[in-house]
Amino acid sequence: MSKHDLLIIGAGLAGLRAAVEGVRQGLNVAVITKVHPVRSHSNAAQGGINAALTDRGDDWRDHALATIKGSDYLADQDAVEVMCREAGEAIIELENMGVIFSRDDDGKLGTRAFGGQKKARTYFVGAITGSALLHVLYEQSVKYNLHIYEEWFVTKLIKQDGKIAGAIAFDIKTGQMELITAKAVVLATGGAGRVFEPSTNALICTGDGLSLAMQVGAPVMDTEMIQYHPTTLAGNGILLSEAARGDGAYLINSEGDRFMEKYAPDYMELASRDVVSRAEQTEIDEGRGVDGCVYLDLRHLGKKFIEERLGYLQEVALEFRGIDLSESPIPIKPGMHYIMGGIKTDLDGATNIPGLYAAGECANVSVHGANRLGANSLLDTIVFGRRAAVNSVDYIKSSNSVDIDERELSKEKSRIQNILDRPKGMRSAELRNKMGSTMTKGIGVWRDKNSISEAITKMKDLRGQLPNVSIENKGKVFNTDLVSYLELEFMVDVAESICQGADMRLESRGAHFRTDMKTRNDSDWLKHTLVQFEGEELNTTTSDVTITDWQPTERVY
């Protein structure tokens, strides 16, 4: 049995930032991750990271207001204040760590424009910002000689005497299962995009952390808030960054019109993502699309500009569609991209379970509310990853290490063995595909009572079928068949919580647009939805949104 002060689950930006901070604070830190750190999905963030730097004449309050308006007033404003105040420091720290941010003529950090904001405050590295940040944080993990359980899969969190005591995990390379004790655990497992099909998310984004937290009694909040990104490739759902529009690309319909003029005359293509996605879907539904898509048009930006600032987009367009962005517009459509909801935490990343923290996409502080602004997700990971680790220090110092009952390990081993021993049945992919299409249909860009109810019924049925899934691969070494099944178990918890949240919220707000209740209802629904396991059942409640300086007003772009 290995012992640590702080165990961080996930090695993307939130996890690595938390880990580096934990080491700096003198803790015995370990990171456990199911893929090598640089394979994490933080890689996929392309466009940049937001910050209002005061020496550029920017004000964090303007960033905060844009974020709150973007969230359709569902974000907790105290949390947004924390994020926007700490953003400048976060950017400078990342630069000092070695991130090769793009520069202005004076050699200082340069910006590009991004959606939902009038001021250009997005700092970036070409169109590979997430990847550049992730690799630099990995570099820091090497510098600090971080202990990493690489390619280990966590199956369960251990709670003892009401507090977090560690986790059970197995080494994917050998199948060996172990108890890892820790005084505190930070969940930094990222998003849950694979609950939907298609999704821009990597295959590893299976909501593990949300389910692990739910299983020990933590509530998830506002999970119905699913972001559909306006520019994804049809078919496989691969993302084309908002950076394209930030740098001046147009959206056009089959008639060649820049249709955003009708929907967001002031912000045009740079309205917030929920607004742009609904506009596109309306164009497509009303017959001004082509094969279920509209077009992203970069031609007027020129080849040199595209290759220098948007090189990765050009690569994706060429490799996956054979389209040169400087020559032709590319067909795109709204696609599932991000979950604003997640494990409910306070401003310091703490959940309701002593010793359990969460940060990044799996968490909900909440800074994104009903719709996240582009380039706020990287910021979220860096600011709240650090805060979770900092704030775990006092808790860790005041608590004694617990010896976990070894029977926990044998119980978990036999649970896994029983799964492996099941008689031949269904393949997990079959069930996962059903879940993906159910969720996309039920909890889409548009949703209503019927679509949500149908998704709830189908998901209940899908959960009932889990025991019928069999594992074809019985081996111990790199058994991805087993891993996929365990991920599916996690995803079913997440999918059900999403459906429950959507069912509960009787209004339209941000990404949650109900065609049967088309308006925002502040008098009843300036509230968070909470979903929590009580025994086997999912219970639902609500909590109030924190408003500080910004009263909700009509949201027009």
Place this chain on the structure above:
Amino acid sequence: MEAQIKVKRFNPENESESFYQDYSLDVAEDSTILDGLIKIREEIDGTLALRCSCRASICGSCSMKVNGSAKLVCKTRIKEVSPNGELVTVEPMGNFPVIKDLVTDMDLFWSKVKSVDPYVKTNFEPEAEHIASNESMTHLLGVMNCIMCGACVSECTALEVDPTFTGPAALAKAYRFVADPRDEEKKSRLGKLNENSGVWDCTRCLACVEVCPKDVAPMERIVKMRDLAIEEGYTNTSGFRHTESFNDSIKKHGRLDETRLALESTGLLNISGLIDLAVIGIKSLFKGKIPPPLPHKPKEADKVTSIAKRLDSQEKEE
């Protein structure tokens, strides 16, 4: 469309030898090889092991040999390598031990990356950002594009014969710091990279440049670091002597004097090196690989020397 995929399999739990298994499956026209492999894993054979994640050529998980050469299978369409339904052979990367099927053990790869001290070293933390030109940052973008997929290492011919070579991925990573205007350890880094297993061990075969899915061009970075090392005064290497001798021979005689090249590269005062060289020399003699002892004078050698001299003076002007 119908795809025929032949996969090199290996399961350390069941068999000691690898073997090939053929799969035939129906895939969409624009399917990638990764789509095909996932379909095999999910619908045909759940025992197949491979790494994959982003599907968008950014995570670096799915580098494998396709018809003998390393590629990211997520960005390689089946049609591209098999326009008429030909058999596609997929094998794990070369120069890596295999864990299972297409999954390789990358521990040594990562320890080599770690060996180049892969983080920016500065002696002070500025209050704001470092001031740097956009050109210097954009230049680094080329190496920052590296996703550590291992394709270059898989095809590296120097690593094939010398597993201690630092290798193209780790050296490209090293270049990212050597060329970073913010890093203050450029000289000591180059000093270390100049040692055995470092920049001079690359054979310049270009394989890494050819297979890199992100156009990082590791070999070009390695060659650049040789120049930078020489500029910093690191000249006591066989690599540097080789360069000098090569140049000298062409400029003076319009031909390459291979015997002299070997002697001068080793170093005329390097006794143990010369003894090793003598052994190689004798072996080569018996295999008929030694150049004739009396140098021939090539036709129009003076033209070669004048080209060499002109190139030399042009370089100096630059």
